[in-house]
Amino acid sequence: MEPLLxxxxxxxxYRTEAxxxxxTVRAVDGVSFDLYPNEIYGLAGESSCGKTTLIKVxxxxxxxxxxxxxxxxxxxxDDVEHDLxxxxxxxxxxxxxxxxxxxxxxxxxxxLNPVRRVLRTFEDIVATxxxxxxxxxxxxxxxxxxxxxxxxxxxLRAFPHQLSGGMRQRVAIALATIFQPNLIIADEPTTxxxxxxxxxxxxxxxxxxxxxxxxxxxxxxxMAVHANVADRVMIMYAxxxxxxxxxxxxxxxxxxxxxKHLIGSLPKIGERSTRASLPGSPPNLADPPAGCRFHPxxxxxxxxxxxxxxxxxxxxxxxxxxxxxxxxxxxxxxxxPEPATAGRTAEPSRxxxxx
Amino acid sequence: MIxxxxxxxxxxxxxxxxxxxxxxxxxxxxxSFVSPYRxxxxxxxxxDAGPSLEHxxxxxxxxxxxxxxxxxxxxxxxxxxxxxxxxxxxxAIAVGLTAGYRGxxxxxxxxxxxxxxxxxxxxxxxxxxxxxxxxxxxxYLLAVLLGLFGWPWDARLIRSQVLSLKQRSFTQTASYSxxxxxxxxxxxxxxxxxxxxxxxxxxxxxxxxxMEVTLSVLGLSDLSRPSLGTSLYWANQHQALVAGVWWWIGxxxxxxxxxxxxxYLLMSSVNEYIxxxxxxxxxxx
Amino acid sequence: xxxxxxxxxxFELDHAVVSFRIGSVLASSQLVAVNDVSLRLAAGKPEIxxxxxxxGSGKTTLAKVLLxxxxxxxxxxxxxxTRVAxxxxxxxxxxxxxxxxxxxQNPFETFNPLRHVQEYLxxxxxxxxVAKSRRxxxxxxxxxxxxxxxxxxxxxxxxxxxLSGGQLQRVSVARALIPNPKVIIADEPVSxxxxxLRMEIVNVFKRLRDDEGVTVIYITHDLATAYYVSxxxxxxxxxxxxxxxxxxxxxxxxxxxxARLLKESIPEPVPEDKGAWTxxxxxxxTEAGEFTRAGCKFAGRCPSVMDRCRVxxxxxxxxxNRLVKCYLYDDEAND
Numbered sequence: 001m002e003p004l005l006x007x008x009x010x011x012x013x014y015r016t017e018a019x020x021x022x023x024t025v026r027a028v029d030g031v032s033f034d035l036y037p038n039e040i041y042g043l044a045g046e047s048s049c050g051k052t053t054l055i056k057v058x059x060x061x062x063x064x065x066x067x068x069x070x071x072x073x074x075x076x077x078d079d080v081e082h083d084l085x086x087x088x089x090x091x092x093x094x095x096x097x098x099x100x101x102x103x104x105x106x107x108x109x110x111x112l113n114p115v116r117r118v119l120r121t122f123e124d125i126v127a128t129x130x131x132x133x134x135x136x137x138x139x140x141x142x143x144x145x146x147x148x149x150x151x152x153x154x155x156l157r158a159f160p161h162q163l164s165g166g167m168r169q170r171v172a173i174a175l176a177t178i179f180q181p182n183l184i185i186a187d188e189p190t191t192x193x194x195x196x197x198x199x200x201x202x203x204x205x206x207x208x209x210x211x212x213x214x215x216x217x218x219x220x221x222x223m224a225v226h227a228n229v230a231d232r233v234m235i236m237y238a239x240x241x242x243x244x245x246x247x248x249x250x251x252x253x254x255x256x257x258x259x260k261h262l263i264g265s266l267p268k269i270g271e272r273s274t275r276a277s278l279p280g281s282p283p284n285l286a287d288p289p290a291g292c293r294f295h296p297x298x299x300x301x302x303x304x305x306x307x308x309x310x311x312x313x314x315x316x317x318x319x320x321x322x323x324x325x326x327x328x329x330x331x332x333x334x335x336x337p338e339p340a341t342a343g344r345t346a347e348p349s350r351x352x353x354x355x
Numbered sequence: 356m357i358x359x360x361x362x363x364x365x366x367x368x369x370x371x372x373x374x375x376x377x378x379x380x381x382x383x384x385x386x387s388f389v390s391p392y393r394x395x396x397x398x399x400x401x402x403d404a405g406p407s408l409e410h411x412x413x414x415x416x417x418x419x420x421x422x423x424x425x426x427x428x429x430x431x432x433x434x435x436x437x438x439x440x441x442x443x444x445x446x447a448i449a450v451g452l453t454a455g456y457r458g459x460x461x462x463x464x465x466x467x468x469x470x471x472x473x474x475x476x477x478x479x480x481x482x483x484x485x486x487x488x489x490x491x492x493x494x495y496l497l498a499v500l501l502g503l504f505g506w507p508w509d510a511r512l513i514r515s516q517v518l519s520l521k522q523r524s525f526t527q528t529a530s531y532s533x534x535x536x537x538x539x540x541x542x543x544x545x546x547x548x549x550x551x552x553x554x555x556x557x558x559x560x561x562x563x564x565x566m567e568v569t570l571s572v573l574g575l576s577d578l579s580r581p582s583l584g585t586s587l588y589w590a591n592q593h594q595a596l597v598a599g600v601w602w603w604i605g606x607x608x609x610x611x612x613x614x615x616x617x618x619y620l621l622m623s624s625v626n627e628y629i630x631x632x633x634x635x636x637x638x639x640x
Numbered sequence: 641x642x643x644x645x646x647x648x649x650x651f652e653l654d655h656a657v658v659s660f661r662i663g664s665v666l667a668s669s670q671l672v673a674v675n676d677v678s679l680r681l682a683a684g685k686p687e688i689x690x691x692x693x694x695x696g697s698g699k700t701t702l703a704k705v706l707l708x709x710x711x712x713x714x715x716x717x718x719x720x721x722t723r724v725a726x727x728x729x730x731x732x733x734x735x736x737x738x739x740x741x742x743x744x745q746n747p748f749e750t751f752n753p754l755r756h757v758q759e760y761l762x763x764x765x766x767x768x769x770v771a772k773s774r775r776x777x778x779x780x781x782x783x784x785x786x787x788x789x790x791x792x793x794x795x796x797x798x799x800x801x802x803l804s805g806g807q808l809q810r811v812s813v814a815r816a817l818i819p820n821p822k823v824i825i826a827d828e829p830v831s832x833x834x835x836x837l838r839m840e841i842v843n844v845f846k847r848l849r850d851d852e853g854v855t856v857i858y859i860t861h862d863l864a865t866a867y868y869v870s871x872x873x874x875x876x877x878x879x880x881x882x883x884x885x886x887x888x889x890x891x892x893x894x895x896x897x898x899a900r901l902l903k904e905s906i907p908e909p910v911p912e913d914k915g916a917w918t919x920x921x922x923x924x925x926t927e928a929g930e931f932t933r934a935g936c937k938f939a940g941r942c943p944s945v946m947d948r949c950r951v952x953x954x955x956x957x958x959x960x961n962r963l964v965k966c967y968l969y970d971d972e973a974n975d
Contacts, residue, residue: 229907
């Protein structure tokens with residue numbers, strides 16, 4: 001099957017310069033993965049792992065100081081093929097946004113205009129992307145759309161602040177699905193919501209995906225959500241992919257030390273035994289560690305991890321891991337640790353070279 | 356402080372221009388102290404002579420060397436601007452902070468007074484006062500008057516900033532750290548308020564100097580004191596343009612332009628630097 | 641035989657009510673954020689007490705009441721036997737803050753982005769007379785940071801954005817510890833922190849209770865961490881405490897239908913066994929409807945609703961070691 005979205009060695013950095021102080025934050029630093037039609041793909045990672053930047057690239061909202069520095073993002077569906085990294089902002093708006101790729105953000109207030117009724121926001125978006133010829137026809141279409149999603153008709157007439165947080169989020173999902181896009185990106189859609197509401201919102205997402213057989217890219221740090229909703233899961237850390245696989249595999253047989261920690265540290269009702277936390281904190285992406293970016297906090301770190309970036313290893317059943325320790329377990333020869341120099345080995349050293 | 360100036364000089368072209376322009380103005384101000392002519396002396400040099408090496412700005416119809424006369428003018432205008440700004444800052448900060456922090460009826464009363472000042476038609480009032488004080492509206496009195504009228508816009512700005520700062524979580528943290536209200540104001544909120552104060556001071560200076568020019572050209576201020584405005588007044592009195600003595604209008608206009616543009620560039624470059632958002636970017640947020 | 645009077649409870653809520661008037665002068669309505677809540681935290685027995693509930697349940701308002709920032713409109717809140725308002729009036733707000741300290745939800749907003757974080761720690765030490773000079777304050781500040789698993793050397797000269805959410809929250813807890821308070825009220829301390837960093841903070845609460853003798857009131861909607869760390873729990877819905885008791889009992893086998901719904905809705909990190917989580921649930925469109933409902937606030941969504949539930953709000957019934965506000969447990973009526 002042809003992938004819907006093929007991301008190849010994507011690199012996207014933030015470059016800021018003020019008063020002689022210039023900083024380059026390597027938010028996404030060599031990411032490759034595929035999204036297929038008819039699946040829910042979970043992206044797991046904590047804050048400052050680069051997932052927000054990745055979403056910006058995929059949804060086509062790259063603005064200064066963010067720049068795509070390398071790699072490509074190939075979208076193909078229904079005889080249409082585009083490379084998102086080379087499209088102009090105008091093309092992205094006309095062709096991709098909302099019609100082929102739409103998104104649901106954390107905190108629906110960013111997409112729902114607080115001073116307009118919900119229906120008006122719907123009108124704004126449809127008018128921009130498709131044009132409205134018959135107002136009455138449009139209103140009926142919207143009413144049907146929200147009804148199909150199980151939302152009461154009154155939400156269209158309400159102002160956003162009159163709705164509960166969960167209802168607003170579901171309205172945002174309705175908004176994102178108007179044009180039946182091929183890909184819906186949901187960025188922490190339930191993080192601020194309570195468990196009951198979260199359950200309702202996630203069930204809605206699953207329902208939509210099952211009916212339209214499209215692709216959902218679900219981004220959240222909450223592994224328990226992935227366990228219940230995602231078909232495949234990818235774990236990202238400090239701008240790189242650590243592990244990717246089918247959900248059952250990731251949860252039952254995690255290989256990467258970071259994945260093991262993410263899953264093992266979750267408290268479960270019924271168990272009160274002490275759970276240790278991972279020492280240290282996520283790295284500063286303006287000055288990331290050399291070699292494997294996880295090595296300063298990794299319980300299985302070896303010398304080679306400090307200087308050589310681990311290659312992505314292909315394991316059976318669509319399982320991939322980037323870890324020297326796992327390579328060793330699989331019987332593969334380890335690369336020799338490079339001598340530790342002051343600069344960065346195995347990494348592009350001059351950011352200016354990659355304009 | 357030195358670091359701020361050094362950074363700005365190195366990286367902000369606006370600041371370099373501003374430094375140059377204000378430098379020129381300051382040189383003129385300093386020269387006023389060694390002027391060979393006193394500003395009240397007339398007919399000391401040839402009349403209506405064009406700009407030359409001996410008289411860089413030419414001479415006036417009253418026999419005065421325009422350049423040395425203008426050094427006093429610049430000094431007086433600048434002093435007016437600084438004095439007005441100082442007086443109105445004090446009032447604006449006091450009113451803005453009090454209204455913002457106290458809230459309630461204090462806030463309502465202060466803002467009613469504030470808004471009354473905003474809607475008062477200032478120019479007609481000053482013209483009226485100019486007529487009443489006929490000729491005695493000297494530079495200091497004018498500065499005080501302008502200062503007493505120049506605060507309301509900025510007080511409201513400061514008040515809005517205070518209101519939003521009060522809501523932020525770190526204000527509560529400071530409060531639970533046992534800090535009294537005044538310490539919170541200074542340690543937590545001032546860095547956010549300072550850019551507004553700085554920008555509005557320069558703004559205020561420009562406004563007051565402009566007001567002075569307006570009043571002087573209309574002949575309503577103390578005409579014996581040299582200033583940017585009075586030079587234009589005297590030039591008009593002697594029909595300088597008709598008589599072909601263009602440098603009498605040209606020189607004050609040129610000096611005013613250098614002063615105003617210089618101050619404006621100073622304001623925008625320094626303001627961007629001390630803006631908390633820039634500081635955050637610099638420290639790496 | 642001598643009789644000693646038991647020390648008054650650390651905190652006691654006695655039928656506390658907080659209601660707000662919302663709307664304009666002409667058209668207003670009552671919002672009862674805290675509705676007849678009674679709780680007691682014993683003195684001399686540090687514990688971790690969880691106040692759990694969705695947003696709009698009243699837990700944040702209750703936190704404000706305990707911190708002395710919100711007055712009750714009915715009933716009383718007492719600290720060590722005296723009404724909180726009286727404590728503040730007679731001994732001053734600072735004296736009360738010495739005993740009761742908060743930890744806030746958003747670690748990134750808790751500190752001024754333009755100040756080094758250690759400044760707050762030193763300020764607290766000096767303002768609460770824990771030390772007389774900055775040099776003297778180094779020691780208690782470092783000790784407080786060590787209690788939370790950090791150190792002054794790590795944190796010195798750091799701006800808030802240079803630390804992770806987990807570290808910032810721990811610094812926030814350290815700051816709250818410096819005046820040696822009896823109670824720390826943590827309002828959703830982990831909800832804005834990444835899932836794997838939550839354990840750091842929650843483990844710190846355990847240490848506070850066991851090693852420092854501090855009672856922690858843990859306000860959250862994350863029942864998994866509540867189960868992991870707390871001793872007792874009170875579950876709130878629209879201003880009422882619907883079930884309260886020892887956390888093991890309440891969360892492993894909830895009695896109140898709402899508590900059951902909450903527990904069922906927690907996603908478990910076990911993909912093969914999604915079980916009850918996948919069962920479809922209905923969500924309410926607006927919160928206002930539930931708030932103003934007469935009778936039990938859960939009647940609109942309760943699978944076991946009876947007629948009397950819609951008419952009057954149930955009182956507390958004793959079920960084992962817990963109190964449950966549900967007519968299902970009215971033994972007299974059900975006999």
